[in-house]
Amino acid sequence: MGRKFFVGGNWKCNGTTDQVDKIVKILNEGQVPSPDVVEVVVSPPYVFLPVVKSQLRPEFQVAAQNCWVKKGGAFTGEISAEMLVNLGVPSVILGHSERRSLLGESSEFVGDKVAYALAQGLKVIACVGETLEQRESGSTMDVVSAQTKAIAERIKDWTNVVIAYEPVWAIGTGKVATPAQAQEVHAVLRDWLKTNVSPEVAESTRIIYGGSVTAANCKELAGQPDLDGFLVGGASLKLEFIDIINSATVKSA
Numbered sequence: 001m002g003r004k005f006f007v008g009g010n011w012k013c014n015g016t017t018d019q020v021d022k023i024v025k026i027l028n029e030g031q032v033p034s035p036d037v038v039e040v041v042v043s044p045p046y047v048f049l050p051v052v053k054s055q056l057r058p059e060f061q062v063a064a065q066n067c068w069v070k071k072g073g074a075f076t077g078e079i080s081a082e083m084l085v086n087l088g089v090p091s092v093i094l095g096h097s098e099r100r101s102l103l104g105e106s107s108e109f110v111g112d113k114v115a116y117a118l119a120q121g122l123k124v125i126a127c128v129g130e131t132l133e134q135r136e137s138g139s140t141m142d143v144v145s146a147q148t149k150a151i152a153e154r155i156k157d158w159t160n161v162v163i164a165y166e167p168v169w170a171i172g173t174g175k176v177a178t179p180a181q182a183q184e185v186h187a188v189l190r191d192w193l194k195t196n197v198s199p200e201v202a203e204s205t206r207i208i209y210g211g212s213v214t215a216a217n218c219k220e221l222a223g224q225p226d227l228d229g230f231l232v233g234g235a236s237l238k239l240e241f242i243d244i245i246n247s248a249t250v251k252s253a
């Protein structure tokens with residue numbers, strides 16, 4: 001079975017109740033391919049998860065943008081994986097570069113979170129990606145491999161993992177990776193999984209791209225053989241997210 005196209009919308013720390021209503025309306029009214037062709041997951045801030053989950057069309061799912069690294073308790077301000085499960089939130093984004101850089105989340109910490117969230121029954125969108133400095137110094141492949149390794153060392157079952165390759169220099173900058181740049185890294189990540197995990201996991205794990213994805217650039221990116229979808233930031237708050245979901249048809253064409 002092929003890898004189903006995956007489109008995630010990461011709303012980050014954005015939205016008011018009115019804006020959330022508008023975005024949900026756009027999502028619910030948009031013409032999109034069937035769930036056999038594309039999996040759509042939107043990730044509002046925690047406080048909006050229940051309302052979005054209850055109002056969203058049933059074939060779309062919600063994800064949290066983070067969760068705590070272990071069982072809940074005296075961890076002020078944190079949200080545990082158990083709470084997400086309890087609320088019926090099926091997925092979580094972990095290791096986003098904004099959290100790695102602004103909040104100092106190390107690859108080991110992210111790996112621990114991925115393992116804990118999976119063990120609680122959540123699906124995980126695990127983010128990796130290099131900074132501009134790392135790309136310019138030629139260490140992109142080492143960086144993304146090391147970030148992936150920290151996850152691989154802590155988990156056995158990859159069924160519920162999607163890897164999001166998000167080059168930091170492309171996030172929120174309008175500087176999208178070229179299709180060739182994205183494909184090159186996706187192929188290296190798949191090859192890393194093949195060598196270090198298993199050929200089956202390499203073949204079945206979806207590797208999605210994030211960083212300045214728009215309606216204008218998504219089709220060409222979607223045509224790359226090792227690119228299995230997108231994690232969209234800014235454009236996921238707008239009508240063009242529907243066009244990005246529709247780029248799934250590039251694969252099924």
Ligand SMILES: O=C(CO)COP(=O)(O)O
Nearest residue numbers: 010171172211212233234
């Ligand atoms: O970080 C991202 C998604 O997680 C990408 O953000 P932008 O699409 O706004 O560049």
